Amino acid sequence: MTRKLQADVVVVGGGPAGINAAIAAGRQGASTVLIERYGFLGGMSTAASVYPWMTFHTEQGLQVIKGIGQEIVERLIERGGSPGHLRDTIGFVHTVTPYHPEIYKLLAIDMLKEAGVKLLLHSFVDGVQVEDQYIRSVQLTGKSGPIQVSGSMFVDTSGDADVAYLSGVPTLMGRDGDKRTQPMTMKFRMRGVDIEAIRQNMIENPTNFYHKTPFSELNVLPLTGIQGFYSQWNAAQVPINRDQVLLFTGPAHDEVLVNCTRVQGLDGTNVEDLTQAEEEGLRQVLLMAEFLQSSVPGFAQASISSVATQIGIRETRRIDGLYQLGIDDVVTGRRFDDVIARSGYPIDIHDPSGKGVTEALVRGDGAYDIPYRCLVPQQVHNLLAAGRCISTSHEALATTRLTPSCMATGQAAGTAAAIASANSTTAAEVDIKQLQALLVQGNAVLE
Secondary structure (H helix, E strand, O other): OOEEEEEEEEEEEOOOOHHHHHHHHHOOOEEEEOOOOOOOOOOHHOOOOOOOEEOOOOOOOOEEOHHHHHHHHHHHHHOOOOOEEOOOEEEEOOEEEEEOHHHHHHHHHEEEEEEOOOEEEEHHHHHHEEOOOOOEEEEEEEEOOOOEEEEEEEOOOOOOOOHHHHHHOEEEEOOOOOOOOOEEOEEEEEEOOOOHHHHEEEEEEHHHHOOOOOHHHHHOOHHHHHHHHHHHHHHHHHOOOOOOEEEEOOOOOEEEEEEOOEOOOOOOHHHHHHHHHHHHHHHHHHHHHHHHHHHHOOOOOOOOEEEEOOEEEOOOEOOEEOOOOOOHHHHOOOOOEEEEEEEEOEEEOOOOOOOEEEEEEEEOOEEEEHHHHHHOOOOOEEEEOHHHHEEHHHHHHHHHHHHHHHHHHHHHHHHHHHHHHHHHHOOOOOHHHHHHHHHHHHOOOOO
């Protein structure tokens, strides 16, 4: 027998975008349901160990993402779950935000409860009922049997545009031409790392690292991220199609997060490809750990302390919405009348087939606008997207996919969904000025 639930706003996907969307909708007085397939919240931040969050700021250090995302950071600080925003120097000069994933998981639940949101974990959306270009309900599969959740507005924060795809909404995948997506990465943590030995090696061998800060200053800077070990990497000939090792320290004092594995040419929406990716990712993790232990100063006594629950996915489906944010919009720092969020993260494309990373800075004040139209799909009237699956080009996705940007678009989508539900309008008919005013009231940065 199918259990039936109903809400004003139904949010599918409990990652950073979905958490913020549901909180935003609930705070506007909309009855809200948040649906998540795992037994915990956090999306790629927890399931795939994406760490740290970067970035809420421009390269120049101006904070352009606040709102619910900043509130989460402040409440993590109160609980000992984050040191707050730290100025990093890896590659571009970033401000990064380390966080404790387990504390984040519980904080998210507490904030959802405060906003009156009903949370359904262990629930997978496998069907969508559409009538006359409106979603009537989503179908959930779980341990307790099928559940049908009806709503007046739906927000797709699945990362993979699952609801949009099942609704028949036009979607895009990968880069133009061959449709290949950015590679997947299995991240893992190691404990027992001698951070000071790494720091000393950086000072003594600066040409072996990609770093912008003078190495004489490293003893007074938080070592939140480094990439390099080129000579050791080249000598070891580790069979991973990547040209550097990327590490982030924390949360513990002797702990690092390793971001180096690279699984290419597979589709993150295909279960057979995902199965292959999980196997290959784990094989690469063990190869990487062995390389670090045998070849890199500071890792001789280190061991793997955790491996991500699932392989990290940078890119899959995205909606083909009313506007597609492009690379020129990003790098020129374009402004839009219907801005609902800003971001200062540069273009950062992990090559779908090669070793490298394509990078491009944002000009002007270092930030660009994300317009509301990127959240609005075609054909279905009561659906919005937020997070990784908003309407962008392959190149622009390389910045909008970052966690703080997903938090910002999530807050905007949840707020807009609540407005549309209250006023019985479509997503496209939401009053932009009203939406922007509510976002600013919620401490979002739009200018």
